[in-house]
Amino acid sequence: MPALVNTSPPPALLSWTEPPVTSESLDWAPLTIIDLAKFDQPGRKQELANELKEAVKLWGFWTVINSGISQDQISRQLDIGYTFFKQPLAEKKKVTCNFAEGNYFGYREPYRLIGSSDVKENMEMLNLPKYTPHYESYPRHDLIQAYKDEIQPFHRLVWDNVIRKLFILFAIILELPEEYFVERHHYDKPSEDHLRYMIYHPRPAEEDAKIGGQWSAGHTDFGAMTLLFSQPVAALQIRTPSNEWKWVKHVPGGITCNAADTLSFLTKGYIKSTVHRVVRPPADQAHLERLGLFYFVRPGDDTPMVPAPSPVLIREGYLSEHEEKLGKEQDTDAVNGFEYVRARVKNVHSRNTRHVHDGRGAKEVFRVKNLEVQDFYA
Numbered sequence: 001m002p003a004l005v006n007t008s009p010p011p012a013l014l015s016w017t018e019p020p021v022t023s024e025s026l027d028w029a030p031l032t033i034i035d036l037a038k039f040d041q042p043g044r045k046q047e048l049a050n051e052l053k054e055a056v057k058l059w060g061f062w063t064v065i066n067s068g069i070s071q072d073q074i075s076r077q078l079d080i081g082y083t084f085f086k087q088p089l090a091e092k093k094k095v096t097c098n099f100a101e102g103n104y105f106g107y108r109e110p111y112r113l114i115g116s117s118d119v120k121e122n123m124e125m126l127n128l129p130k131y132t133p134h135y136e137s138y139p140r141h142d143l144i145q146a147y148k149d150e151i152q153p154f155h156r157l158v159w160d161n162v163i164r165k166l167f168i169l170f171a172i173i174l175e176l177p178e179e180y181f182v183e184r185h186h187y188d189k190p191s192e193d194h195l196r197y198m199i200y201h202p203r204p205a206e207e208d209a210k211i212g213g214q215w216s217a218g219h220t221d222f223g224a225m226t227l228l229f230s231q232p233v234a235a236l237q238i239r240t241p242s243n244e245w246k247w248v249k250h251v252p253g254g255i256t257c258n259a260a261d262t263l264s265f266l267t268k269g270y271i272k273s274t275v276h277r278v279v280r281p282p283a284d285q286a287h288l289e290r291l292g293l294f295y296f297v298r299p300g301d302d303t304p305m306v307p308a309p310s311p312v313l314i315r316e317g318y319l320s321e322h323e324e325k326l327g328k329e330q331d332t333d334a335v336n337g338f339e340y341v342r343a344r345v346k347n348v349h350s351r352n353t354r355h356v357h358d359g360r361g362a363k364e365v366f367r368v369k370n371l372e373v374q375d376f377y378a
């Protein structure tokens with residue numbers, strides 16, 4: 001008799017329908033478009049690096065187009081995410097983030113109150129670790145297991161098609177060996193990288209009014225870089241170099257990217273980790289669910305948080321020759337990527353409430369060993 005094998009098909013997916021864009025004319029951020037189709041054309045990497053340079057120094061945000069990831073592939077991921085969030089809470093809670101350990105992998109349930117209000121968070125998320133041997137034994141939800149054959153290649157594709165290329169462009173900008181950042185964030189090495197499905201649930205206007213319409217207070221991201229597959233519901237705002245809030249505009253098929261804290265550490269602030277927030281969408285979209293697909297890039301677990309020995313950083317006064325020498329040597333006191341990210345996630349997420357300031361007045365700093373960062377969550 002043949003052995004019994006589980007041949008039941010994976011549960012059917014719900015289908016996510018993309019809502020229309022807003023008809024309001026909002027104050028949009030003028031983000032540089034980085035056309036990755038140019039990356040593999042002879043001689044054009046330098047041109048792209050030049051285009052990206054001002055964006056990373058001033059804005060910390062830019063938009064990638066022509067990533068080579070198809071709309072069908074993205075839609076399937078959105079369907080998987082949407083189906084996940086529509087499951088019963090008990091199912092979603094089978095694998096949860098362990099904030100006591102600063103571990104962001106798993107499901108995050110919205111249960112915290114915003115500031116001193118009685119309004120609860122309105123977003124849920126699921127963070128999926130990489131599909132590499134290091135994370136093989138990491139628990140995954142049944143739905144995620146059932147769609148492994150699609151999620152696994154997608155997870156890797158985002159890294160290969162977009163993240164790797166951006167890291168090469170950063171190295172060119174900083175006149176470092178092309179693989180400098182790739183080696184320190186490689187997909188095949190352990191890191192807290194995750195693919196994220198995230199959904200925001202609309203709130204009645206009276207509730208949003210109690211918290212100043214802020215769905216997520218101004219903050220910088222903890223890791224190296226964040227990729228947000230552009231979606232039509234306007235809500236993300238970035239703080240501009242002149243301290244104003246501007247909206248991020250939907251670019252169909254595009255990916256909104258932002259540099260985050262650890263890339264800023266490695267470049268002594270040359271690459272900017274920009275404050276951003278999420279607010280109640282404009283009137284014609286405020287009733288909509290907002291589904292998001294992200295890739296959060298973290299530094300390699302073993303990557304020391306020391307500045308890159310970049311001639312540009314020295315020339316432009318970000319780094320002294322003394323610091324450059326220190327960075328090159330084995331700095332045994334340097335915190336590594338894993339220690340930093342875990343400590344930061346633990347610090348922020350073991351708080352019971354979310355605060356509502358707008359990110360302009362962060363006075364607190366968070367420290368781990370030799371590093372400190374402005375704490376916008378305090």
Ligand SMILES: O=C(O)CCC(=O)C(=O)O
Nearest residue numbers: 221228235236276278292
């Ligand atoms: O939902 C968004 O557009 C941005 C979310 C965000 O900033 C984050 O989760 O760090």
Ligand SMILES: [Fe+2]
Nearest residue numbers: 219220221276
């Ligand atoms: Fe963020």
